[in-house]
Amino acid sequence: MKDLSGWGRYPRLSGxxxxxxxxGPAATATATMPGVTARGLGRSYGDAAIGRDNTIDATGLNRxxxxxxxxxxxxxxxxxxxxxxxxxxLPQGYFPCAVPGTRFVTVGGMIASDVHGKNQHIHxxxxxxxxxxxxxxxDGRVMRCSPHEHADLFKATIGGMxxxxxxxxxxxxxxxVETGWIRQTTHVARxxxxxxxxxxxxxxxxxxxxxxxxLARGASLGRSLILEGEHATADDxxxxxxKFPPSTNGRLAVPMDMxxxxxxxxxxxxxxxxxxxxxxxxxxxxxxxxxDSYFFPLDGIAHWNRIYGRRGFVQHQxxxxxxxxxxVVSDILERISSHGAGSFLAVLKRLAPGSGLMSxxxxxxxxxxxxxxxxxxxxxxxxxxxxxxxxxGRLYLAKDATQSRDTFAAGYxxxxxxxxxxxxxxxxGRMASKLSERLGL
Amino acid sequence: xxxxxxxxxxxxxxLVGGTSDIGRAVAATYAARxxxxxxxxxxxxxxxxxxxxxxxxSGAHQVAVQHLxxxxxxxxxxxxxxxxxxxxxxxxxxxxxxxxxxxxxxxxHATTVMRTNFEGPALLLEMVAARFAARGxxxxxxxxxxxxxxxxxxxxxxxxxxxxxxAYLSGLRNRLGKTDVHVATVKPGFVRTSxxxxxxxxxxxxxEPDAVADRIAALETRPSDVVYVLGIWRLIMFIIRAxxxxxxxxxxx
Ligand SMILES: Cc1cc2nc3c(=O)[nH]c(=O)nc-3n(C[C@H](O)[C@H](O)[C@H](O)COP(=O)(O)OP(=O)(O)OC[C@H]3O[C@@H](n4cnc5c(N)ncnc54)[C@H](O)[C@@H]3O)c2cc1C
Numbered sequence: 001m002k003d004l005s006g007w008g009r010y011p012r013l014s015g016x017x018x019x020x021x022x023x024g025p026a027a028t029a030t031a032t033m034p035g036v037t038a039r040g041l042g043r044s045y046g047d048a049a050i051g052r053d054n055t056i057d058a059t060g061l062n063r064x065x066x067x068x069x070x071x072x073x074x075x076x077x078x079x080x081x082x083x084x085x086x087x088x089x090l091p092q093g094y095f096p097c098a099v100p101g102t103r104f105v106t107v108g109g110m111i112a113s114d115v116h117g118k119n120q121h122i123h124x125x126x127x128x129x130x131x132x133x134x135x136x137x138x139d140g141r142v143m144r145c146s147p148h149e150h151a152d153l154f155k156a157t158i159g160g161m162x163x164x165x166x167x168x169x170x171x172x173x174x175x176x177v178e179t180g181w182i183r184q185t186t187h188v189a190r191x192x193x194x195x196x197x198x199x200x201x202x203x204x205x206x207x208x209x210x211x212x213x214x215l216a217r218g219a220s221l222g223r224s225l226i227l228e229g230e231h232a233t234a235d236d237x238x239x240x241x242x243k244f245p246p247s248t249n250g251r252l253a254v255p256m257d258m259x260x261x262x263x264x265x266x267x268x269x270x271x272x273x274x275x276x277x278x279x280x281x282x283x284x285x286x287x288x289x290x291x292d293s294y295f296f297p298l299d300g301i302a303h304w305n306r307i308y309g310r311r312g313f314v315q316h317q318x319x320x321x322x323x324x325x326x327x328v329v330s331d332i333l334e335r336i337s338s339h340g341a342g343s344f345l346a347v348l349k350r351l352a353p354g355s356g357l358m359s360x361x362x363x364x365x366x367x368x369x370x371x372x373x374x375x376x377x378x379x380x381x382x383x384x385x386x387x388x389x390x391x392x393g394r395l396y397l398a399k400d401a402t403q404s405r406d407t408f409a410a411g412y413x414x415x416x417x418x419x420x421x422x423x424x425x426x427x428x429g430r431m432a433s434k435l436s437e438r439l440g441l
Numbered sequence: 442x443x444x445x446x447x448x449x450x451x452x453x454x455x456l457v458g459g460t461s462d463i464g465r466a467v468a469a470t471y472a473a474r475x476x477x478x479x480x481x482x483x484x485x486x487x488x489x490x491x492x493x494x495x496x497x498x499s500g501a502h503q504v505a506v507q508h509l510x511x512x513x514x515x516x517x518x519x520x521x522x523x524x525x526x527x528x529x530x531x532x533x534x535x536x537x538x539x540x541x542x543x544x545x546x547x548x549x550h551a552t553t554v555m556r557t558n559f560e561g562p563a564l565l566l567e568m569v570a571a572r573f574a575a576r577g578x579x580x581x582x583x584x585x586x587x588x589x590x591x592x593x594x595x596x597x598x599x600x601x602x603x604x605x606x607x608a609y610l611s612g613l614r615n616r617l618g619k620t621d622v623h624v625a626t627v628k629p630g631f632v633r634t635s636x637x638x639x640x641x642x643x644x645x646x647x648x649e650p651d652a653v654a655d656r657i658a659a660l661e662t663r664p665s666d667v668v669y670v671l672g673i674w675r676l677i678m679f680i681i682r683a684x685x686x687x688x689x690x691x692x693x694x
Pocket of ligand 1: 007037038039040041042043044045048049050058078079099100101102104105106107108109110112113114115116117160161162163165166167168298398399433
């Protein structure tokens, strides 16, 4: 039995975990084991990467297969970490078209969650750049899926949370970049409506995201730093800077669970205050920052999830359609702020629709926050979820550990199609995770 | 080696055991340094999977795969003669842990463990040594094991075979000591690989395959005779060897 808890370490669950060291055994395990799902690096926060009865550790599928500089298509096995891809290809001038906020994720995990980055509003999700994938089905077949081959299965697997089969390998596009640096411009928003306006005004930028101070109240509710980013060209670099800086972060670590009282309203408030003020001083300025601290600031501190203590934490990420977004986000922030002990930094971002059947993104605003587990948390989340449902929004499955079946069904309008497809390929009840059981998939 | 235009040709590595995790790491390290790499393995398809990985990661295209079964000693001569060029370095990482209690009862299993860890690698490297000696230079690296430093109840069939291999390498080194053919014995200690995936390894005593590969590649510039990848193992094995047999036999190690 292995501890299979997600990154939030709530819920705490364990179960048998078998490592697939090659694609053949991974396909066999998929076809023979009951209640099974694949697991990558376990960076989903809740219960998505925990099989109902069995879990396949896909990180043994860690071989790269080929790279074609003509098309920019990289073919790899599904367990290859994003960190390896960047370490190998950035020095050659290539970068993935979409990356999440940590590089310790696998290609399989990125496809199954159809992850979005800070450029999703113009460049789409990771799934939008996948040219093909090899999928092991519960009936033993291995199928090549692409927009032209088994297109329905392809669409269902992108964002399908591992519930259509095990992804064995995939080919996806890398884009060319001149340097490993990002030109970052910081804008300050004194409240939520300024933040929303600034996110719209910066929507032509390649990368744009807002860090919100979740504990600010009253007239400052929703005050944020909006970080706009562009890949720096060689000419942007000060003379003497290396074009492709190696990764610098990764030296710090949280050695053990921090005591629960450490993160109380006061410390979190102080942290947010400090972050906001430091950022505000850079208002309007453009600085050139290395890729790792821009895209993956949290990767600098190993095991940072331990900071929330033994009871773990919940990450809550919703998306609200544009028309109602500002009002609903403001309502959510107010509730969290009055609840007190909240999140470290929270993130607000504009999203465009995703392309998978079950992809999370839709046209609207997404808000992501961490909340340490506490007794009062569940009722608060239920209140927030009700607001999301009323506004026709939905929650991100890669983060989810708590939503109800009704919230889920209200948000994912292609659910019936997804269920039908799972039936057709014999996945219902066979490909199953703790998440799929909880949500009645 | 310099061609007529003054370019030096890339050096060549023959890696025997091309599907092992240590072998994969060694091959990748050499390829990244611009060497031509040949992976020899019984499972050529598995080795091809590693070769693709190394080609993609290093951008190097001089990675080839050759079929070789370490138990088929009769094929060695033809295998070595069939290589395009005699490599500059040969690294042998072939190994099979086997199952100690099975080996006690199943003679075939014991034989396979002994032949895989000792007979095959020793005979192959003997032939390599002859060719290197005739040419005048070369580096031979045999990956043996700390298990060969003393026979233990829990794995003496494997340990004895590795002890044989260690002694063989030592003798070979001694024989070639006055030539430019160097023989190194590498004892990795615990390494995080698929062979040890089910064991509870002690962190500070456990090396990653990449660390083993770095130590091996370092032999190219700083030759060394017997290498413990993690220095602590030299001390541990010194102590274990120092325990008198009368006491040792009562311990369960
Ligand atoms: C610090 C941090 C920041 C993050 N930032 C973002 C962000 O900005 N944007 C974003 O979209 N996400 C973000 N995430 C979430 C993360 O990108 C996803 O959870 C991702 O799926 C994790 O990949 P993984 O390899 O760890 O997969 P796991 O967590 O192990 O698995 C996630 C899902 O993928 C499935 N899966 C994994 N491998 C396979 C496979 N081979 N075949 C089929 N299914 C498979 C699992 O069954 C599970 O449903 C963040 C997470 C963290 C910890």
